[in-house]
Amino acid sequence: MSTPSYHLITYGCQMNKNDSERMETLLQGVGLVRAEEEGDADVILINTCSVRQSAEDRVFGKVKALNKIKKKKPDLIVGVTGCMAGRDRDGAIRKRLPIVDLYFPTKDMGQLPRWIGEIRPELVNSTDAVEDYLKVKPEYHSKRQAFVSIQTGCNKFCTYCVVPFARGLEKNRPILDIMNEIRELVAHGCVEITLLGQTVNSYIAPDPENFSANNPYEHHFARILWEVNQVEGVTRLHFTAPHPLHMTDEVIDAMALPAHLNFIHLPVQSGDDEVLRRMNRRYTAAEFIEVIDRLRAKIPNLAIGTDIIVGFCGESEEQFQKTVELFKRADFDISYTAQYSTRSGTAAARAFKDDVSREEKKRRWEVLQKLMEGIVYKKNQRFVGEIVSVLVDRHEPPKVTDEMLAMPEKIQELMAAQPGLCYGQSRELKLTRFPGGEEYVGQIVDVKVTRADKWLLEGEVV
Numbered sequence: 302m303s304t305p306s307y308h309l310i311t312y313g314c315q316m317n318k319n320d321s322e323r324m325e326t327l328l329q330g331v332g333l334v335r336a337e338e339e340g341d342a343d344v345i346l347i348n349t350c351s352v353r354q355s356a357e358d359r360v361f362g363k364v365k366a367l368n369k370i371k372k373k374k375p376d377l378i379v380g381v382t383g384c385m386a387g388r389d390r391d392g393a394i395r396k397r398l399p400i401v402d403l404y405f406p407t408k409d410m411g412q413l414p415r416w417i418g419e420i421r422p423e424l425v426n427s428t429d430a431v432e433d434y435l436k437v438k439p440e441y442h443s444k445r446q447a448f449v450s451i452q453t454g455c456n457k458f459c460t461y462c463v464v465p466f467a468r469g470l471e472k473n474r475p476i477l478d479i480m481n482e483i484r485e486l487v488a489h490g491c492v493e494i495t496l497l498g499q500t501v502n503s504y505i506a507p508d509p510e511n512f513s514a515n516n517p518y519e520h521h522f523a524r525i526l527w528e529v530n531q532v533e534g535v536t537r538l539h540f541t542a543p544h545p546l547h548m549t550d551e552v553i554d555a556m557a558l559p560a561h562l563n564f565i566h567l568p569v570q571s572g573d574d575e576v577l578r579r580m581n582r583r584y585t586a587a588e589f590i591e592v593i594d595r596l597r598a599k600i601p602n603l604a605i606g607t608d609i610i611v612g613f614c615g616e617s618e619e620q621f622q623k624t625v626e627l628f629k630r631a632d633f634d635i636s637y638t639a640q641y642s643t644r645s646g647t648a649a650a651r652a653f654k655d656d657v658s659r660e661e662k663k664r665r666w667e668v669l670q671k672l673m674e675g676i677v678y679k680k681n682q683r684f685v686g687e688i689v690s691v692l693v694d695r696h697e698p699p700k701v702t703d704e705m706l707a708m709p710e711k712i713q714e715l716m717a718a719q720p721g722l723c724y725g726q727s728r729e730l731k732l733t734r735f736p737g738g739e740e741y742v743g744q745i746v747d748v749k750v751t752r753a754d755k756w757l758l759e760g761e762v763v
């Protein structure tokens with residue numbers, strides 16, 4: 302028998318990616334190896350996202366496609382986990398996935414090896430189970446960058462959101478575990494840490510006695526930023542996603558410490574107070590702007606990203622225009638704008654009518670998209686002539702085109718000797734490209750920007 306193998310498909314946010322890395326540790330721990338192709342695997346797991354209907358529809362489509370493999374390989378184990386399984390209290394989603402063998406919320410992933418062994422003992426011979434899945438060390442995919450979960454779940458209950466149902470209430474990891482994980486990552490060459498949590502800046506350490514005695518802050522999230530800054534080797538630090546309510550002066554102060562990147566992703570969702578109230582976001586547009594002003598006063602060139610939902614139940618044109626105004630005032634660098642879709646089980650699904658037409662949602666989305674592109678193009682011009690610090694994560698060898706193949710051999714040789722292109726992100730999380738060889742991958746390099754577009758800075762290594 303060949304070595305038992307798994308194939309893992311991950312949808313959704315960084316938190317899901319981090320959870321998948323933990324599942325990989327569990328599976329590899331009992332001898333399974335990663336299969337690149339679905340058809341080669343003995344176990345296929347789908348880590349799902351529920352944030353929008355379209356995300357769930359993708360999963361239904363994927364499971365249907367896997368049915369073809371299962372028909373040829375009846376002993377294939379198909380598993381579904383993540384937010385879909387987490388929020389499926391009445392089993393309605395499960396009923397639509399008849400070929401699935403394993404169906405479990407993320408928090409139960411520690412049982413995975415045991416369950417696989419129960420179905421196919423020839424694959425896994427283990428009855429071990431891990432109770433607290435956050436104790437499982439993730440199988441990191443990059444040596445230089447890592448996502449570190451400091452919290453799961455959420456207590457905010459925004460009316461449109463499934464997360465508190467899918468992932469449960471907020472649970473914070475001990476600071477001791479978090480710092481041990483970060484130190485180990487750094488010992489293996491990691492330089493960039495992203496702290497993850499659903500409302501990451503509401504973090505409260507269950508073990509505050511493990512903060513350093515000389516930590517200058519009171520607010521626990523500011524304290525954690527300070528602690529990570531003390532770890533030699535962490536040169537790039539950021540976090541996602543904070544909630545505007547918890548952007549205290551101390552957190553903003555700690556963001557100005559040296560390791561912190563020059564970027565924050567701060568979801569606003571709407572620029573209208575009544576819509577924000579119905580979303581249960583717990584702040585007004587003016588309060589959000591006040592946070593932005595405090596951030597910019599402390600870190601003048603901070604790049605700011607956000608999340609916006611257009612077409613939320615009852616959103617009028619006038620209310621949408623308030624979002625447009627706020628967008629201009631906040632001068633966002635990037636926005637992940639979503640067209641509202643009802644999620645069953647949420648308060649909005651029970652209390653409000655999804656009454657903005659699909660066409661109107663699309664139109665509003667396009668208005669914001671165009672606005673964002675104009676703003677970001679203009680803002681990016683400030684980088685031209687400046688030097689940005691880039692962590693290179695990818696190299697693209699020179700492309701051989703048909704045109705090149707038609708050229709004389711000597712010219713082909715010269716072109717093939719070109720170094721190719723390196724890609725990475727600046728400290729403002731702007732995608733940056735420069736000509737260079739594969740040896741730059743994993744390095745932090747200074748790049749002088751010669752051209753700036755909406756989504757790309759181009760330049761040369763200094």
Ligand code: SF4
Nearest residue numbers: 455457458459462464
């Ligand atoms: S803060 Fe709101 S949108 Fe974010 S995860 Fe919690 S409930 Fe969902």
